[in-house]
Amino acid sequence: MPEPTTAPVIRPATAADEKELAELDRETWSPVHSVQPRPQPPYGPFFDEAHRPEDILVAELDGAIVGYIRIVPPTPLTSNAHVRQIQGLAVADRARGRGIGRALLRASFDAARGQGAVRMTLRVLGHNVPARALYEAEGFVVEGVLPGEFHLHGTYVDDVFMGRVLRGVRQLPES
Numbered sequence: 001m002p003e004p005t006t007a008p009v010i011r012p013a014t015a016a017d018e019k020e021l022a023e024l025d026r027e028t029w030s031p032v033h034s035v036q037p038r039p040q041p042p043y044g045p046f047f048d049e050a051h052r053p054e055d056i057l058v059a060e061l062d063g064a065i066v067g068y069i070r071i072v073p074p075t076p077l078t079s080n081a082h083v084r085q086i087q088g089l090a091v092a093d094r095a096r097g098r099g100i101g102r103a104l105l106r107a108s109f110d111a112a113r114g115q116g117a118v119r120m121t122l123r124v125l126g127h128n129v130p131a132r133a134l135y136e137a138e139g140f141v142v143e144g145v146l147p148g149e150f151h152l153h154g155t156y157v158d159d160v161f162m163g164r165v166l167r168g169v170r171q172l173p174e175s
Helices: 015-027 100-114 129-137
Strands: 009-012 056-061 064-072 083-091 119-125 141-152 155-165
Touching (some): 056 100, 064 100, 100 119, 100 129, 119 141, 129 155
Parallel strands (some): 083 119
Antiparallel strands (some): 056 064, 064 083, 119 155, 141 155
């Protein structure tokens, strides 16, 4: 891919992005961030009932998709409707170090606020140091850890829960 000439464009995904997003998803698979086995042919669809285009923002450089973020309500409960959860963030290797992940995160905050959310959460593997550093730099804090929750490639790995407030309040009210 040639050097980009512009800043990344962040936009909502469309159904027409499916092939490019599926390829990016397979290209960026890694045991550092995935608890699922490496995807194997025949590949399933990228979009399905739980992963709809309207839940995804994509990042483009010079017209090519180089990243995406998926934000969804963590549950279907009305009492949880004020929260959005990041359930996927990927940046192509060729676009790393250009602020794509940070741009996607910041755009997701705006999108979540636009949906009425006041809080954002995510889960990240304990050994994914670069992702954890990015999330912390963008205001996420560790809210819980499930030690050794996953056994990946002969190693027990923690499941780390992180969250942040989206509105102008420093802290949500105590329950």
